[in-house]
Amino acid sequence: MMFPYIAAIAAITAAAIAAGVAIYNLWTKPQKDAEKAAAAAHDAAEKYKEVKQAYDDLKQSLEDYNSAQDALDELTRGTQEWRDALLEANEAVL
Numbered sequence: 463m464m465f466p467y468i469a470a471i472a473a474i475t476a477a478a479i480a481a482g483v484a485i486y487n488l489w490t491k492p493q494k495d496a497e498k499a500a501a502a503a504h505d506a507a508e509k510y511k512e513v514k515q516a517y518d519d520l521k522q523s524l525e526d527y528n529s530a531q532d533a534l535d536e537l538t539r540g541t542q543e544w545r546d547a548l549l550e551a552n553e554a555v556l
Contacts, residue, residue, distance in 0.1 A: 527554040
């Protein structure tokens with residue numbers, strides 16, 4: 463007749479452990495979510511820096527190209543100065 467008592471004690475113990483785990487998860491979930499959000503924000507900030515640097519590099523390249531193109535437009539086509547400016551414009555593109 464001891465078996466029903468052991469089963470009841472085991473069931474109560476299992477329920478208490480399950481309740482404890484549930485309470486622990488509820489208690490720590492906001493902290494875990496905050497840590498995940500902080501990591502995502504950090505990753506987003508890093509990606510923003512990379513994109514901004516790529517944009518700045520592209521903008522500078524376009525300015526360099528436009529400057530070289532303007533210099534080319536001011537020269538007489540076919541002269542040595544024009545060829546030098548053309549090489550400079552081509553290098554700005556590359």
